Structure formats: structure tokens, C-alpha cells
Amino acid sequence: MDERQSLPEEPQRNEWVAILVRTLVAVLVLGGGYYFAAQYLGGRVPNGTQVEGIDIGGLSPEDARATLDDRLDDMATEPVTIDVEGDTVQIAPEDAGLALDLDTTLAGITGVSYDPSVLWDRVVNEGQDLPLEVTVDRADLEKAVQGVAQDVAIEPTEGEVWLNMGEVKSTESADGRELDVPATSDAVEAVWPQTTKVDGVVTATKPQLAQAEIDRFVGEVAGPAVAGPITVEVDGEKSEISTKQIARLLTITEGDDHTLSLDFDAEGVLEIVSGQLEEATVSPQNAGVVLDGGSPVVTSARVGQVVDEKALLEEVNKAIKKEGEHRVAKVGTTEVEPDITDKDAAAWDFSQMATFRSTFPGGASNADRTENIRVGLGHLNGTVVMPGDSFSLSNELAPITHERGYVDAGVISGGRLVKGIGGGLSQVSTTVLNTAWNAGVQLDEFHPHSYYIERYPVGKEATIAVGQLDNRWTNDTDTPVVIQTWIEGSDIVMTFWGDKKYDVDTVTGQRTNYVQPDVKTDDSENCLPQSPQQGFTITVTRILSQSGSEADRQSYTTTYHPSDQVTCTG
Template sequence: MVRADGQKGRAAVDRLAETTARAPRDGAIAFEKGAPKTVTPLAGITLVEDRALDTLRAAYLRTDTAPVVLPVERTEPAVGAEETGRALQQFAQPAMSGPIALTVAGKSLSITPAVLGEHLKMRPDAQGRLVPALDSKGLLAEPAVARPIEEVSRPPLDAAPRVGPDGAVVMAQQSRAGRKVTEEALGKAVLPLLTRTGAARSGEIATVAVQPELTSEEARRIGIKEKISSFTVEFPAAPYRSTNIGRAVELINGSVVQPGKEWSFNRTVGERTKENGFVDGIMINDGQYVKSPGGGVSAVATTMYNAVFFAGLKPVEHGAHSFYIERYPEGREATVAWGTLDLRWINDSGNAVYIQAESTDTSLTITLLGTKKYDEIRATKGPRTNITQPEKRTGNGPACEVQTPLEGFDVTVGRVFVQGGKEVRNEEFKTHYTPRDEVVCTPETPAGPTTPAPPAPTAPATPAATEAPASARTAQAAPAPAGPLGAAGTPRTS
């Protein structure tokens, strides 16, 4: 009598099923170096385990040497050989048969099969038919395509309002529509040509008009008709300041703030990183000089704050430097820190406000254009109070930076709104400045007895002290504060 161990037999069949299983493989077409390559479809195979065990038992008693054929289930691929052959003959081979010629706004360009193949695929649709899929975005970025298209494309030009000799706004630059080629337009031009031959493999790419954000007519309609305010800040020349201030000015210039909308320095300028066009500059973080991208942009924040101040617009958030910087107006200056302190204001003038910003290596000016809500904005300033004397510290080594002393104090500035020759409103803002300690750097003492060297001359205060931490806060006394005035502590500022 022959007995079978069912458990071991099942385990053996399981192992056999595992090693012989094959998933179905669809037929496919790829493009390599300008030529189509087919992938042969294969049926899937799965061992029928219950029947396989019976087949093995029955075959055990056989006396012939013929191989035992186990029962399997076959799964046909969704894309078979017939469909793969059809797609190869009807599309893939014609698509790679030669270059296609295109024109865009009178400019000619040619796209080779090798370039086309890099951005062309064939994918099955819901019915299992292989259909072409063109990566128009990638093709548009190819140098052979991008260069001639760039030559005929042009960006739109916004209207550029400027103040004329009589104080009224004139258009220094009229608006102009631009022209560009979209990904969709390129795809519509290319795909129909791929199955054609000879001279029929040519076509034209359509261009679309791109409207400017601010047209000359729109500028007049939304009330950009006169200068509301203008403010200039001067600063010592330094390469990092010129770069960082110039980049911030570039990002701010031409901004339009609609009525009731909020303007934010951090949202407009973005994070002060190298990727955003800023370079390392000198800043102060918790009393320590540090290098960080964006040093110097607090001059832009101060200029904007004063332009907003004299335009009579509503401040929402701002913070002063921790200690007073002599070239800025007392109590009327601002600094910014990415993620912790912003300069924000709301356009409550009733009309749109256009921001004109420009800079040189030693100065920057921000002018706000729109429609005046008040005849005049006057500034007042009280005396320094709660004066605190600075301390003196001594340091040495290459990390030491000389710092001139300056007293700490409180100061109150006022904003008076004048309409029809009368004061119709007033506000007060209080600012607290901490003292700026004197720092004296002494030369390092060399090892062993030496002849005493003459004391090193005291260097002038480094201009980097203008980038200080924003621990000082400006508070509005009357009426109530317009909004948050910055985070507490001493964050890194620029």
C-alpha cells in the first residue's frame, strides 16, 4: 500500500506554485535614440494547486517517463501582440521616420526623432489600445525648441506710473501685451505631424497673448493719479547692502495694493536666501555679529514704513531695532525677520496704491502713488525719556568687533492727519531702545615675554550695527494699537 503525506505534498505544491507563477506582461512600445522598441507581450501563468496535487498523485503510479503536465491558468495581457503590432506600424514607426518642421511667428525650428523620442510614450487606454502621450512641458524645455521660441516670445509690460513735474501721475511706460507658446499649443502642433510623411511633416505653433497685470487704462481707473508720499533713506556703501537692498527693491517695485488689502514685506520679498537672490551680510543676533543672507534689508523696511506713515495708511505689524541706529528717524524705523517679524500695512485709502521703489549704492527711495485721502500728514517727536547708559566690554581675537556706545531711551512719535486745514485725527507710537554697549577689541597676547606693542587704533563703528535684533517694539498709545507689533525676544533680523 502506498500512502501520501498530504501536508508535505501541499507544501511542495505551494513552493512549486510560488516559483512558477508569472504575472502577465502587456505589450509596449518605447523610443530609444530615435527608434521604436517593442516589448513582447506575455500571458500570465498560475498553477492550479488543488488539481496539481491530484495530478501528482496519479502520475506517481505511472510507468512511462513522459513529463507530468500540471494544470495552470493563463491570464492574457491587456495589450496583446496584435495591438502592439498595430501601434508599431500605424504610429511608432511613422513618428520616428524623420524630423518635423515647425514655425512660430515666422521663426523656423526642427525637432529630430531623437529629441521627440525623449518626450514621447505610448500608453494603453481604457480599451487596451496603445495611444501616444507627449510630454509637451519637457519638449518645450529642450534647447532646440526653447531657443527659437524664446526669440519670438516676449513678456507683457506693465504700465509704469511716475510722478510728473506738476505732481500728477504720468505713464513713463505704457502697458503692452506679451506673447508666448504654451505647452498645450506645442502638443497640438506636434502630435498630428507624427504620422505624416515628407513635406506634410510641417506645421505652425500658435502663440497666445499674455495680458499685463496693470494696464495704463486700469491704472487710471483704480485711482493711481498722484503722489501720496515718498521717503528716502541713505546708508553707507557696502557690496552686500547694494545687492540685498537692490534685490528687495526689485521684488517690491511695481506692486499694486488694492483698496482694503494688506501688504506684507515677507510675503512680497520672500525669504532672504541665496536661492532668492540675496547674499551674506552682517547682522546682529542676541548682541553677536553674524553672517546671514539678506543683511541690510531693514533699510528697505524702514523706508517703506515711513512712506506708509506719511501716506496715512494703517499699520498692522512692525518692530524697531533693539538699539537706535543713528541714520534712521527716532521711533520711525523698522526691521524684519523671516518667520518672526514682518512689516505689514493695510491700504485703507479707498483707492489702489502703486509702489515705486528704486535704489543706488548709497540710498533708496519708496514712493506711493494713488489718491490722497488726507491733505497732509505731519510727524511729531517728543524728548528722549528713561535714558539708560551703555556698559563697556572688552574682547579680543578675530571674532571681536568694535562697537561704539549709545544710550538707551524711550521716545514717542506722533502722526497728525490734516484735512481742509484742520487736524482731524492723531496717533502716538512709543518705542523703547536698549543701550548699545561699547565694545573695545584688544590685541591677543603672544606666548612668552615680548616687547609690548603699541595699542591697536580704535576702528570706527562697523556699519553692520544697522542690522540689529528686533527686541524693541513700537506701541501705539492713542488710539488703540492697529494690530500685532512683532514677536517678543531678540530674533535674527535683517
């Protein structure tokens, strides 16, 4: 057998070319599929991927974002509740700078890769849970928290301590609270949006007056202060300050450092002690002057024996801290000279400085007016104006009430004569003015009537309206001025006793600028008939001289309104 005929035949060249072509085609097909698979898988979220439990595997990035945006809308907009020890407030995420960041959440989850292992993982992997990313505008967050902080804040309670009926009373101080805005903002930022209820962080706000200070003061100071009466012994004579009196005399003071202390009413202590120890204490008495038998008589001064105030307060402050029988304050008395001594009074020189008479209308029709004059003069008679002091007619006559003895009579109101309480006191005021004018004392204030009344000195007359118009002068001499006044027939008589410094001259000018009155009728029940009187302007000058030389000159110009003729028809 021929061995060459049994060997296989070598493939022909064309067959090798076909195999090569088929192989190349297969490679191209597989490569194209691999390419397209890589492109497809790279444009899809890997299977099994979740965000906050929402499956977005296999979705395009655009669809995944839209899905998350829709499904997480409630989470992104639900108000954040801040709980502060049981009190709650809410803030809106959109107002607090809180927002979901879906772009960052999905960043890098897709992308083309030709790495076989990456492609294989994308096909067979069960996926992953992506963390939900957020953005926080810290300034807006703190602003929103600050906006609700006041709603949960509690002001601290300031305790008080007071004394009542001899006992110490108090209320407690208590801490307040306020929201710690930065720390609470941290708490919100740490859990949002997975958690929308957080515990607010608070800080305690302290009262200015600490409870410890109240306890100290009550226990160590105020309580012992009213624990019992205090015996005061002055030169062997005893008196007692009761616990109720002690409580009334004490004032609780809170210092700038918010500590409490007790202050004693020094005058109150002396008043109580002086009232109970009349034999041991005598008040000083100034030398004075009174009317006696129609002329001024000097009264003697008296040296006082009074408790040493400083020593008394020191001893009482010591006794108040003690207990039982040891609560005793022993002090002596000291002599107190009067402010005005007999030596001072010896320099006084009394004579009649000036006397003035003012005639008033009498009769039954003017009885009420006359009664007001009598009552007013009664309040003035014997009045003493010390050197340098000022006299106020309003102060001496007031209050103008029925209880003081005044009655209703004619008064000028709005340029008309009407009924009013105290009618007639303007004649008393005019008498005071003219006596002071002629006595040469310093004139401070007077107000003429609105229209001229013929029985008064023109330009030298004065009305009075307590609280509005006064009649004042000052004693500018070195001797007291004593007012003596009475009614003689239909005259007011007034004398100033004292030491006259100046001679007085009066120059009365001409009447000018006349204005004619109107004629009116009045049917009202309180109408009073009124005679006509022209209006005019006049100037009166007072000239003060001393030893023949002019010392002062003062002019007073008055414009009187016309007084209408009024006929009552009612």
C-alpha cells in the same frame, strides 16, 4: 452340515458401543483441531500478504502494523518536491497534513472464520498486495503549498515605450507565472506517498501593458510621429519642428485601460513656432509703468498677433500621422488683447504716497555694510507692485550671495553682532517697512530685531533673513506702486509712487518692562564690539483714516531683549 453353524456371528452390543465412543472421540479431536486452527489462522495476516512490497504474512495485526510503521517511516517523512519549470520547492508531509493510515490499510485482513474454504485459502493462498491507505488534511496541504508558492512565482515584466533623440525605444512585456495551489495540491494528493516529486501546476500572469499594445502603439502611433519633421506654415511664413523636437514635445501616456497614447506639449509647440516665426507672431504687452527721470512713466499696451493654439495643435496632430511632404500644419494668427490695456492705465493716478529717510553709519569701518545697502537698493529701485499683488523683500533681494554683489558685514545672530553675508540689509528692510507704513498699504509681515537699535524707529523696524523672516506688504490700491530708492550722503531715501488711499497716523506707546544688559568679554577672532542697550516692551499703533473717518487701526507690540556690552579681547 448344519447351515446355522456356518453363518457369522453378530457383534456383540458392547463392541458397537466401543466403536461409537472411538468415533465420537475422533470427531471431538478433529473438531477441536479445526477450532484451534480457525482461531490461529484468524489471528494472523494471511500468508503472502504485502504492503508496498513489505511481506507481513503470518504476522499478528499488531506485529504487522509495527513492521509497516517502521519500514514505511522514510516514505512517510520524505519531503515532497514540487517542480515548477525547473525551479523546485519542498513541503514536509507532517506540515502538509499528509499521513499514512495503517489502521485502514490492515482493516479486515484478519478475523476468525470456520468456513472450510476460507481456512483452506488461508493455508494454501499465495496472499495479496494491500493498497496503502493515507489521510490528507486538505486545508493543511493547500496552506503548505501556498507557503512555497511565492518562491516560484515570477512577476510579469511590464514593457516600456519612450522617445529618445527622435527615435522610439521600447522593451517587451512578458508573462509571469504563479503556482495554482488547488491544482498542485490535487497533484500531490494523487501520487503521495508512492511519488514524492510532482510537477507544479502554474498559471500565467499577464502584464498590465500587453505586448500587443506596445507593438500597435510603436508601429501605428509613435513610430510615424517621429518619422520626419513637421513644417508649420503661419500666414505664409514657414518654420520646422525637427524629429528631435517632436520627441521632446511628446509625452507617452498609459490610460486606465492600459492603452498608450501621445500627448503634445502645447506650450512647447507654441514656443518653437513663435521663436521661428518672429515676423508672423507678436506677443501682447500689458500697459505698465517705469521710472524715467525720477518719476513714474506709463508704457503703452500692445495687441498681440499669436498663433491660434487650438488650431495649431489640431493641425500638428493631423500632420504627425502623415508621411513625407504631407507633414505640414497650416494655421493663421489671431489678435490677443493684453491683460492690462491703455484704457486701464489711463485710470492710474501717480503721486508720492510716502518718502522715508534712514540714516546709516558711514566711514571706512562700515564700508562693507554700506556696500550691501547699495546692492540691495539697486535690486529694489524701479520695482513695480501691481494692484492686488504682494511685495516680498526676500524675493527681491535673494539670493544673498557673493555672486549677487553682497559682502560680509555685521549681522545679528543669537542676540550678538557677528560677521555674516548681507549685513546691513536690515536697514534696507526697515526703510521698506516705514515707507509702506506711511504709504498706508496693507502690511502683511515684518519682524523687529531681537534688541533695539537706536537709529531705527522704535517698534517700526524690521530685520530680514531669506527663507526664515520676510518683510511683505500688499498693494491694496487700484494703481501700481512704484518703488524709487537711492543713497543720499549717509541716508537711504525711499519713495513709493502711486495713489494713496489713506491718511496715516502713528501712536507710539511708553517703554515698559525694562531689562538691564550684561557686560561680557569675547576673545574669539570674529568678535565685534557691542554697546549696551536696555531691553523693554513697546506698542506702536498705525491708524488709517479716509475723508476724516478712521478706516482701520492695527497695533504692534514688540519686546526687545537687552543688548549686552561686549568687549573684544582677541
